[in-house]
Amino acid sequence: MRILVTGGTGTFGRPAVARLVEQGHEVRVLSRRPSPKLPAGVQAVRGDLSSDEALRDAVWHANAVLHAASNTGLGLGRGDVDGTQRLLQIAARGASVTHFLYVSIVGIDRIPLIYYRRKLACEQLVAASGIGHTILRATQFHELLSGALLAVERWPIAPLPLSWRFQPVAAAEVAARAVELLVSGPQGRAPDLGGPEVLTVDEMVRVWRSHRGHPRRVIGVSLPGRVARGFQSGFNTCPANASDARRWVEHVAGLSS
Numbered sequence: 522m523r524i525l526v527t528g529g530t531g532t533f534g535r536p537a538v539a540r541l542v543e544q545g546h547e548v549r550v551l552s553r554r555p556s557p558k559l560p561a562g563v564q565a566v567r568g569d570l571s572s573d574e575a576l577r578d579a580v581w582h583a584n585a586v587l588h589a590a591s592n593t594g595l596g597l598g599r600g601d602v603d604g605t606q607r608l609l610q611i612a613a614r615g616a617s618v619t620h621f622l623y624v625s626i627v628g629i630d631r632i633p634l635i636y637y638r639r640k641l642a643c644e645q646l647v648a649a650s651g652i653g654h655t656i657l658r659a660t661q662f663h664e665l666l667s668g669a670l671l672a673v674e675r676w677p678i679a680p681l682p683l684s685w686r687f688q689p690v691a692a693a694e695v696a697a698r699a700v701e702l703l704v705s706g707p708q709g710r711a712p713d714l715g716g717p718e719v720l721t722v723d724e725m726v727r728v729w730r731s732h733r734g735h736p737r738r739v740i741g742v743s744l745p746g747r748v749a750r751g752f753q754s755g756f757n758t759c760p761a762n763a764s765d766a767r768r769w770v771e772h773v774a775g776l777s778s
């Protein structure tokens with residue numbers, strides 16, 4: 522297949538691109554970076570989701586799109602909805618794209634974070650695009666949660682929402698599932714994918730401290746509002762769809778100190 526990957530330089534995108542290359546697909550990656558680090562044989566198309574011209578170049582000749590680009594973190598998904606709309610319009614015009622896979626997040630319709638509202642709007646655009654599509658929702662990546670803990674582990678006291686629940690999953694596991702779905706054809710909303718276990722932040726931090734010795738002191742913070750209640754209730758988890766892949770403890774043990 523000839524596949525355009527957006528977000529191919531990100532946490533999810535890197536293992537997805539590597540897998541597609543391994544399977545012999547012709548892969549292009551849209552990236553804003555002047556010279557992104559990509560596996561041999563992968564073509565980079567420099568550009569932004571906000572540029573029609575870049576998207577036309579990127580989509581040209583592709584018969585499938587794996588759309589994982591997103592203004593993550595403090596970007597709060599700004600620009601994601603317009604960018605996804607633009608990409609879908611260009612993909613629909615070219616007519617060669619027969620499958621569009623969108624990477625999304627479990628619980629975005631139940632937790633009113635602004636980032637999640639924007640992801641939900643993107644999902645709705647994909648579903649209404651008329652292009653054969655798949656939407657894969659996954660739970661939070663190990664890499665995201667370990668990034669958050671790395672940021673606070675040296676603080677003298679780390680204030681954390683200890684009762685929130687997560688079902689962390691390796692980004693590579695989600696990438697493997699996305700690639701499997703992409704090559705097997707459009708299926709609308711695919712089954713959600715979560716990691717092997719649902720853990721509270723308290724449980725995750727205990728594992729973290731036992732491997733890394735930090736943070737030395739942790740205090741639980743209780744946050745008000747529907748977002749906090751959503752994470753406390755585990756609306757971002759899907760225990761019935763747990764994978765049997767890398768567990769949190771294995772991920773933490775594998776991090777360099």
Ligand SMILES: NC(=O)c1ccc[n+]([C@@H]2O[C@H](COP(=O)([O-])OP(=O)(O)OC[C@H]3O[C@@H](n4cnc5c(N)ncnc54)[C@H](OP(=O)(O)O)[C@@H]3O)[C@@H](O)[C@H]2O)c1
Pocket residue numbers: 527528529530531532533534551552553554557568569570571588589590591592593594600604624625626627640658659660661662663665
């Ligand atoms: N992180 C999680 O826990 C998690 C869980 C479930 C689902 N997801 C979803 O998985 C997808 C990938 O997440 P991630 O954590 O891998 O993200 P990430 O590591 O932050 O990478 C973001 C990617 O998006 C690209 N990008 C951002 N803005 C762009 C723009 N305006 N134009 C073109 N490319 C742009 C970046 O490319 P360049 O910098 O090279 O331009 C980069 O490759 C997202 O849709 C996210 O919502 C994430």
